Amino acid sequence: MSGRQHRQQSDRPGRGAGQSRPSLGALLASYRAHHLKVARDSARRLLRTPVASAMTWAVMGIALALPMGLLLLLTSLQGVSAGWESAARVTVYLADSVSGDEAARLQATLRERPDVADVALIHRDEALAEFRASSGLADALDYLDDNPLPHTLLVTPVDEARTAMGVDRLSGDLGGYEEVARVQVDMGWLQRLAAMTDLIARAVWVLTGLLAAAVILVIGNTIRLAIENRRDEILVAKLVGGTDAFVRRPFLYTGIWYGLGGGVVAVVILQLSVWWLNGPVRDLAMLYNSNFELHGLPADGMLGLLLVAVSLGWLGAWLAVRRHLDAIEPGEIAGS
């Protein structure tokens, strides 16, 4: 290369980097192109070590699927109690001495109450026949001289009274009639179920918080190792004028990909578990005369889970980057 040529070729360097300020549009375009490139490179890096990446995804997936699964179970349970509450009926057993006519009169009286939607009368003979048919104790019943069963009224409250309080008040009133021997509201176990789901809900949220923290720590540690592995690259990038944002970007994208992968694993685990459990659950529920069913994740739930997973991945990466990346300074390149 002759001196002349050289001079022509590089007449500009003295003016430095300020010589050609690119336009804002061009800067934005190259910024976007850079993001795309970094995102692609980070994804490729993860795929280059498929086993290690898959293990991280699996850890994340399990940690996310566990609380999500419990939340699904919880919403299904809350659906059950809600369904039963709306079907609440009060069973009123009349005294033995009450005759069929008196029972029918009481039925009519109760129908007039504003908080009662319907009253059904089960005559004691009818009840006996049903009991005989369903209990298998027909022979034993034959030994009895007379019908041991009382007349029964099934009182259905109006919609507005179908709350725990409304039903309480109604059953108190019903107990006040002199024909009534006993009022039975099957609310006790519903309240227990409600209290239990409440307790489980809190436990699930605690568990969710702990597992989310675990996910952040796992990602943070993985990113820390990635930072160690790419130390030279970070040093050089900082040396040639890479900003902190530039140097952090690949690691933040790595965190996002870890999060997304973990989220996908969690969704797959959840859907498979629900599908696998639902047959037996339905059989069991049938035995309890319930149409209880485990529900899988709806589409927006899946999307939400993926978003949460991505955010956790990003957060973990961000923490690791804050803690470890800024400590790498190119001063160590130059020796002492």
Next chain:
Amino acid sequence: MIEFQQVSKRYDSDHTALRHVSFGLGRGELAFLTGHSGAGKSTLLKLILLMERPSAGKVVVGGQLLNTMPRRQIPYVRRHIGAVFQNHQLLFDRTVFDNVAMPLEVMGVSHQDIGRRVRAALDKVGLLSKEKMNPVQLSGGEQQRVGIARAVVNKPPVLLADEPTGNLDPELSADIMHLFEQFSQVGVTVLIATHDIALIESMGRRRLTLAHGELLTTPPAGRVVA
């Protein structure tokens, strides 16, 4: 272009790396920085690259006072300073081309411009044909030239070199020095830290000598040449 005014650098212990160092380098000037190991050569270069801050005195590069430069401004200062190291600091997980492209990438230069400018820089150091190779496949002298291409690819007004010929035989060293001379001819301020006295004397350029952190009176450049 580079100006030191009464610059001192003390490290935490009572070790003082630089004492009251003052000098100035103009545009297109090429100077050598010499002195025994531990005399403070690297510290001086680190102050220019903002890897260290002075304990006292002023460091001015390109008209900007570096002492009070906020941390987030540092990358933008470094973009105007090319740096070459004895151990090259090349990345072996990518091609020669990608190594040289790094300073342009951090600046957000567009894809087409990167291609054009990287090839121009590689052409200047005579390695255009090796752009797709991994630096591992290159000889020591070639690796050093890749390092130089990376340092000048974004046409910085200042070029620093720390023992750039440390591992090279005299003939290759002379080649490298010739490159540096060419850059200074087009207006780049070049500061080269080196032990290689024979080389310095053959070039007859200005010489800054450090001893125990102090700058000795600059011997007149003409002494050897004359």
